[in-house]
Amino acid sequence: MPQQAAGPSQPPSLRELLRSPGYGRLLLVSALVGVPVSLAAFGFVSLEHELQHLVWESLPEHLDYSSPPWWWPLPTLALAGLLLAPIVTRMPGRGGHIPVHGLGGPPTPPIEVPSVVLAALAALPLGAVLGPEAPLMAMGSGLALLTVSSAKRASAPLLAPMLGAAGSTAAIATIFGSPLVAAVMMIEAAGLGGAQLTLLLLPCLLSSGVGALVFTGFGHWTGLSIGALSLPSVPKAGLPDAADFLWGIPLAVVIALVVVAGQTLGHRFAVFTSLRTAVRTVLSAVLVGLCIAGYALVTGRSPEEAALSGQATLGQLSADPHAWSVGALLALVLFKGLGWGVALGSLRGGPIFPAVLLGAALGVVVGGLPGMGTAAGLAAGLAASAAAATKLPVTSTVLATVLLGDQAADSMPLLIVAAVVAFLTATFVHRVAVGPPEGHASPSPTADRTTG
Known part of the structure; x- marks a missing residue:
């Protein structure tokens, strides 16, 4: 049976996509972007952890409480609401998306990153019952987009979401304690397959791997706590019956x-x-x-x-x-x-x-x-x-x-x-x-x- 000629609508093969100059540059940028994103993430989570320690440990001790009294969350959360209100109503980006809408969404424009960071620092250390993962992902994608101009992003429609995903992965890998968790999350959340999945995964792996290396090394060097999700000790498990x-x-x-x-x-x-x-x-x-x-x-x-x-x-x-x-x-x-x-x-x-x-x-x-x-x-x-x-x-x-x-x-x-x-x-x-x-x-x- 004669082989059918490739028509103009047939998508390019994975090999052709990987060998394209544009994708090679994307991989290089993704590897490099993991460094500044991880340093920014380190600064964010370290500051958030220090503020949390100040609010929930140092201040009660200064007021002669061995632990926060039962009423302590009332003024701290009221202050969180007062600080958060102008951010979510006046600043570009409104402090990021509402948590119940999930972690996903379009890449965060760089102009919205300050409101995301400020909103998280206003709410999380003061007792908001939420985690740092969504602000980290938004911050990572926004910082990653700073590496390319808006004109370049407009001329290449897939560049912004792929580079934003790489930045988000580099940031989220820091708080989950493993680049593997972040990479698997991107695989599963993407809903893609075949060549598209590989194209998305490689920048995410590069950025998260480099970012995790920098993040971990910087943590050891400074001695600052980063508050990553981890269990220092767990009960001994046996085979389930x-x-x-x-x-x-x-x-x-x-x-x-x-x-x-x-x-x-x-x-x-x-x-x-x-x-x-x-x-x-x-x-x-x-x-x-x-x-x-x-x-x-x-x-x-x-x-x-x-x-x-x-x-x-x-x-x-x-x-x-x-x-x-x-x-x-x-x-x-x-x-x-x-x-x-x-x-x-x-x-x-x-x-x-x-x-x-x-x-x-x-x-x-x-x-x-x-x-x-x-x-x-x-x-x-x-x-x-x-x-x-x-x-x-x-x-x-x-x-x-x-x-x-x-x-x-x-x-x-x-x-x-x-x-x-x-x-x-x-x-x-x-x-x-x-x-x-x-x-x-x-x-x-x-x-x-x-x-x-």
Whole structure:
């Protein structure tokens, strides 16, 4: 049979695309952009961590409190709302997109980066129940776009989203503690295949790899804390048995329902703050403070455990899960979950980190039941919550694997099942609770795939 001649509509092969001069320059720029983006990310997370330490440790100690009193979140969150209000109403970019809309979206124009950074520094250290991942990604994409002129971006429509994705990957790799998690997130969020996927992945791998090297080295050199999502110690895990799956599957369903409930609340508050934004942003921040204070009043524990992104609390929970009573863990899920839902629709930050803590807390609760150990419950909770929050089950499994370290190998079957069950549950329930997403074309390869 004679070979059919290539028609003018046949797309170029991967080899032809890789050998094109423009793509070679993109790879070089992506490798180079990882350096300034990682340094900027280092400065951002270090400053955010130092401000957090000042607000939640140094100031209470200066006022002769061994830990923040129960009412501490009320003035701190009120201040966060007051600082955030003019940013989200007057500055270009309005402090970045609302967290409940996810991590994806078009590349951030460089002119909007200052408002993103200021909004994150106004909200996160003062107790907003959100993470730093979304501001980091926006900052990374905006800084990456500074490397090419606006005329060049206009003449090459794919340049901006691909370079923006590379910058976002370099930034997000720093806070997830692994370039692999960031790269897998880009693969799964892109929704592409074949040559297109390879073209997107190579710049992301280069920028995140170089960025992680610079970020880690700079952290060791300065000795500053960067607050990356990590678990210094985790319970020893064994091979999962039938009981682990019998408990793990309904656990994943419950976690997905909790996450979708928080996201649904976030959508309601996004509508609420769309009118009279300044006043309602302050009111929402105060409401987040009330949720955190409620946790401290009910449990008698520090309000810091329910405030902030949850990175520190997650490390404490995994290191010593038996230091928490079932009542305290359920109160954490209730009050932090409510605060997270309000913050998702009104403040600025990332949606993933608090959700992971909520899932871990529920996992430890179920892990104390007969037939399922704490290690298995924690592992399933990490994977299920990340999958429900991001709608990216592969990324969530990799993230849980990185967090569990050498204990992940035995837990891998349970991780995968929990992530898939939570993803399916969250996908179906979210569509019912919020309704189908509005149809719109997004110019970014990662747009709206990691949405809440």
